[in-house]
Amino acid sequence: MWEDKSDADLLADFIVTKEQRREIPIIGDPDPDVLWRLQIFYTCVALAIEERSGLLASSTMMMSPEGFGRVVLTTGRLVVLSKTLRDVHRFGFDTLGKLAKAGAKLVDDAIAAIEAYPDAARA
Amino acid sequence: MWEDKSDADLLADFIVTKEQRREIPIIGDPDPDVLWRLQIFYTCVALAIEERSGLLASSTMMMSPEGFGRVVLTTGRLVVLSKTLRDVHRFGFDTLGKLAKAGAKLVDDAIAAIEAYPDAARA
Numbered sequence: 001m002w003e004d005k006s007d008a009d010l011l012a013d014f015i016v017t018k019e020q021r022r023e024i025p026i027i028g029d030p031d032p033d034v035l036w037r038l039q040i041f042y043t044c045v046a047l048a049i050e051e052r053s054g055l056l057a058s059s060t061m062m063m064s065p066e067g068f069g070r071v072v073l074t075t076g077r078l079v080v081l082s083k084t085l086r087d088v089h090r091f092g093f094d095t096l097g098k099l100a101k102a103g104a105k106l107v108d109d110a111i112a113a114i115e116a117y118p119d120a121a122r123a
Numbered sequence: 124m125w126e127d128k129s130d131a132d133l134l135a136d137f138i139v140t141k142e143q144r145r146e147i148p149i150i151g152d153p154d155p156d157v158l159w160r161l162q163i164f165y166t167c168v169a170l171a172i173e174e175r176s177g178l179l180a181s182s183t184m185m186m187s188p189e190g191f192g193r194v195v196l197t198t199g200r201l202v203v204l205s206k207t208l209r210d211v212h213r214f215g216f217d218t219l220g221k222l223a224k225a226g227a228k229l230v231d232d233a234i235a236a237i238e239a240y241p242d243a244a245r246a
Binding site: 058061077079116119123 | 181183184193195197199200205236239240246
């Protein structure tokens with residue numbers, strides 16, 4: 001089912017334009033689809049960190065039914081990403097460019113942390 | 124409601140004797156009470172780490188409805204505790220002594236990690 005899809009098709013669900021966002025209620029419970037996309041996003045960040053660092057990255061995400069939570073990515077004993085999640089039911093990016101930029105920034109920050117704390121990252 | 128309870132009363136729910144454990148099915152979904160006890164246990168570990176280290180400890184726990192999951196405690200950029208959780212519906216300790224020992228060991232290990240990676244722990 002997924003094999004015939006182009007990259008753009010696969011990424012389309014991650015795009016929430018300003019107009020679309022305006023139509024989403026400010027307060028709302030995240031549905032399983034948006035939780036799945038959130039998980040895919042941070043899994044991709046973890047995989048990119050692994051590719052660039054050669055270290056295994058683990059992801060732990062906790063989420064209240066109301067869409068507040070926290071995601072922590074670690075390599076060894078180092079926290080390479082820690083982020084409070086909120087308004088998860090509105091998760092998405094204006095454009096593919098902004099999606100790529102947001103992901104790349106998280107990966108860059110994680111790599112910088114690994115370089116700053118090489119021993120903890122390999123513990 | 125809680126003020127009149129003794130320490131032993133408050134801790135009684137954490138004790139699952141061998142006989143009691145034998146009566147719990149091997150596979151089962153954790154109920155909210157046991158999830159709450161699990162959270163209290165790791166919150167207490169985090170508080171003890173804070174008290175001994177003077178550093179703020181954050182707890183992130185994720186859990187599938189089937190009782191498998193992961194708990195991560197961090198101070199700064201350091202992972203001071205990372206544990207796979209399983210069979211959570213059977214969570215408990217044989218005796219109060221074993222409960223105290225298990226908690227103390229997690230705190231000791233966390234303090235040792237903070238001493239080994241002081242910069243990451245304070246980042």
